[in-house]
Amino acid sequence: MHERIDLGKEIAPVLSSRELVRELEKKITDKKVILDFKNVEFISHSFAHELLMYRFRNPNIELVNMNPSVAKMLEVVEQHLKGKGRHPEVKITKKSILSIID
Numbered sequence: 001m002h003e004r005i006d007l008g009k010e011i012a013p014v015l016s017s018r019e020l021v022r023e024l025e026k027k028i029t030d031k032k033v034i035l036d037f038k039n040v041e042f043i044s045h046s047f048a049h050e051l052l053m054y055r056f057r058n059p060n061i062e063l064v065n066m067n068p069s070v071a072k073m074l075e076v077v078e079q080h081l082k083g084k085g086r087h088p089e090v091k092i093t094k095k096s097i098l099s100i101i102d
Contacts, residue, residue, distance in 0.1 A: 002032045008039020015043045021050035031060050038065035048077040056081075 005027060011020055024035075035051075037043075043051075052074065055061045066074065 002034055003029060004034040004036055006036045006039055008037070008041070013039055013041045015040060015047045017044065018046050018050040020047055021054055024051075025054060028061075032062075033060065034062045034064055036065050037063065037067070037070050040070055041067070043070050043073050045073065045077060048073045049081070052078055052081060 005024070007015065007024075010027070011024065055063075063074070
């Protein structure tokens with residue numbers, strides 16, 4: 001039987017740090033694990049990054065019942081990890097403070 005972990009109930013409805021993934025790793029005892037996000041409202045970029053890195057090392061982890069914002073965060077982080085993410089170009093212009101006050 002597969003182990004199922006309700007992240008919102010067993011950890012928190014807001015998952016916001018890498019340390020939470022490390023704590024989760026200690027709870028996982030089965031080879032096949034289902035991480036259930038049904039009671040999770042939000043995940044941070046850092047939590048998503050750490051979780052996906054853990055999942056890449058342990059592909060027998062299934063993620064289910066994500067709300068749209070959680071799914072989008074995981075998608076964005078996964079794209080960056082795969083090198084598909086694009087950062088907007090930022091242009092910095094230097095101006096003398098005197099040119100602004102004249």
